[in-house]
Amino acid sequence: MRKTILAALAAIGLQTGQAAAQDVLPGHVDPAPVLDAVAKAMGVDKLRCVSFAGTAYAGQVGQNITQDTDWPLGEPLEEYERTIDFDRKSSVERFTREPGMNPASWKYGPGWRGGTPLQENERQAFAVSGEHAWYVDGHGSEPVPAPTSAELWQLDIWMTPHGFMKAARLPEAHTTAIWRWELGESGRDGATTSDIAKVIVLSATVLGRYRVNATVRAGNLIQRTQTRVPHPVLGDMNYEHEFTEWKDLGNGVVFPAGWHHHDGWDDERQVPLLSGGHNSFGGTFPRMRMNDCEPVAVPDSVLGAARPPSAVDVQELAHGAWLLGGTSHNSAAIEFKDFVAVVEAPLNERRSLAVIERIVELVPDKPIRYLINTHAHYDHLGGLRTYLHIGATILTHQRNRLFYESELLNYEPRTLQPDMVSLHPPTEISEGYTIEDVDEKYILGDGERFLEIYYVQGIGTHVEGMLMAYLPKERIIIEGDLYDPGLLPKEHARPTETERAFFRNVEQNRLQPLLVAPIHGAAVSWEEFLNETVQDGIEE
Ligand SMILES: [Zn+2]
Ligand SMILES: [Zn+2]
Numbered sequence: 001m002r003k004t005i006l007a008a009l010a011a012i013g014l015q016t017g018q019a020a021a022q023d024v025l026p027g028h029v030d031p032a033p034v035l036d037a038v039a040k041a042m043g044v045d046k047l048r049c050v051s052f053a054g055t056a057y058a059g060q061v062g063q064n065i066t067q068d069t070d071w072p073l074g075e076p077l078e079e080y081e082r083t084i085d086f087d088r089k090s091s092v093e094r095f096t097r098e099p100g101m102n103p104a105s106w107k108y109g110p111g112w113r114g115g116t117p118l119q120e121n122e123r124q125a126f127a128v129s130g131e132h133a134w135y136v137d138g139h140g141s142e143p144v145p146a147p148t149s150a151e152l153w154q155l156d157i158w159m160t161p162h163g164f165m166k167a168a169r170l171p172e173a174h175t176t177a178i179w180r181w182e183l184g185e186s187g188r189d190g191a192t193t194s195d196i197a198k199v200i201v202l203s204a205t206v207l208g209r210y211r212v213n214a215t216v217r218a219g220n221l222i223q224r225t226q227t228r229v230p231h232p233v234l235g236d237m238n239y240e241h242e243f244t245e246w247k248d249l250g251n252g253v254v255f256p257a258g259w260h261h262h263d264g265w266d267d268e269r270q271v272p273l274l275s276g277g278h279n280s281f282g283g284t285f286p287r288m289r290m291n292d293c294e295p296v297a298v299p300d301s302v303l304g305a306a307r308p309p310s311a312v313d314v315q316e317l318a319h320g321a322w323l324l325g326g327t328s329h330n331s332a333a334i335e336f337k338d339f340v341a342v343v344e345a346p347l348n349e350r351r352s353l354a355v356i357e358r359i360v361e362l363v364p365d366k367p368i369r370y371l372i373n374t375h376a377h378y379d380h381l382g383g384l385r386t387y388l389h390i391g392a393t394i395l396t397h398q399r400n401r402l403f404y405e406s407e408l409l410n411y412e413p414r415t416l417q418p419d420m421v422s423l424h425p426p427t428e429i430s431e432g433y434t435i436e437d438v439d440e441k442y443i444l445g446d447g448e449r450f451l452e453i454y455y456v457q458g459i460g461t462h463v464e465g466m467l468m469a470y471l472p473k474e475r476i477i478i479e480g481d482l483y484d485p486g487l488l489p490k491e492h493a494r495p496t497e498t499e500r501a502f503f504r505n506v507e508q509n510r511l512q513p514l515l516v517a518p519i520h521g522a523a524v525s526w527e528e529f530l531n532e533t534v535q536d537g538i539e540e
Helices: 002-011 031-042 147-158 160-167 349-362 384-389 397-408 495-507 526-533
Strands: 049-057 077-085 090-098 123-127 132-137 176-181 196-206 212-216 221-231 235-250 253-262 279-290 313-318 321-325 329-334 341-344 368-372 393-397 434-437 441-445 450-454 467-471 476-477 515-518
Touching: 031 160, 031 176, 031 196, 031 221, 031 253, 031 476, 049 253, 077 279, 090 147, 123 147, 132 147, 147 160, 147 221, 160 196, 160 212, 160 221, 160 253, 235 279, 321 349, 329 349, 341 349, 349 384, 368 384, 384 393, 384 397, 393 397, 397 434, 434 441, 476 495, 495 526
Parallel strands: 341 368, 368 393, 393 434, 476 515
Antiparallel strands: 049 077, 049 279, 077 090, 090 123, 123 132, 176 196, 196 212, 212 221, 221 235, 235 253, 253 279, 313 321, 321 329, 329 341, 441 450, 450 467, 467 476
16 A cells, blocks of 8 residues: 555655646645546546445434533434435435434434424435435425535535545636645544555535545545534534545446544544534445436425525513524523523524514513523524624523633634624623523522523433523423423323423422423423323322
């Protein structure tokens, strides 16, 4: 192997000082011969489409128990198969996964997409064709358009080794190449390199805006592709695929049977960041086939689907207290004498701005002074910066403070999808009152109305650092992920771990709620909570 790459490097002038053309900058090499060598070694031009099958796993991105740990492993992806058609710009993935707590829109990757209920059936399909994306929960079910995922799923096609090479040789890719010594790299699915090796990194613009790096290792195979993608919580988030176990498909084509994927930095030491999630997909796909693909028909219901407007439904819970729903996650707004407090800033900035505009209609001319965040799962965090921007102080459990301060409430530029903070940086980040942490109990009040905020003890494996909020006069409790009224499949064992914790924390704080206002689902009475969840008694 070593000999092969040295020969390749020599051939492109790296070993001699005479170096390539004069317009190649120091540290760089001429990309053209590298592209040629890699295209030949992998059989890029002979591969029009590829199908592969095997077993896979997926990490639940943004759902870690503590911020410094990896994404939790979701239910295994069994009978996994995927077909990527480079000519037709399509990819279809199918797998079998236990229904249950997974949102139906959960592929591996960026987690919960708005507006989707929990997965109900075993067989899942996720597809992209050109600019259209969709998923299907169960055989013969109605396809659900996923317009906001189309670009990312296209990007995945062009981040496969062959996809990258097809994209990198287009003139608009402006491909460059650099050289470096790589010290070795290992991961959950085994070492991709175990020895110091001289590598070339090709860098190309893909889909007009993603600068994708591809590391070329010995034998002129692509070992890794890396770029950044926009993420509502992490900003310009690291996104990479690693490839191992190359198989000969015949006719000069090789393709990797081993895949590994990161969302976030593979950052075991958490330097300089706190967030530790990274392993989001992996698998081994020994069964492969090439150039045997049918065109993928985009379902009619998907063809016409535009990105839906962010509808905000308002339900009055009590005088001056509202639940703002209309999608997969609610927020609650509570009016005080001089200010408004909001519980939860879920999903993303688009959603949060829609909710904020609605609150302003309900309560004109009072500042939204506080945003209470129930916990640090990313689907509950995407609007934190938005609320900071309109003047709110973030209230969260002390467990989350460092993570929020270092990675969310900061001036780091977000270039791929700039948000309000990035576009119009507020002075408060450097000199304001941006975050308040809660240890056990915290009360917001104006002398008339009180909102009590409680730490939820002993919640189990869902997350650390959970808060719930209680209006004692109105007897309304606001909670996220402890109890999702009516959303769990019928066959799921009740009460769940979080439902038990919810009940216990209400009891031990001597709260007497009449109404449960959830972040997921519709508001229900406390009695309905007991009816829905108690099967063998909730006390134990
Ligand atoms: Zn959660
Ligand atoms: Zn949730």
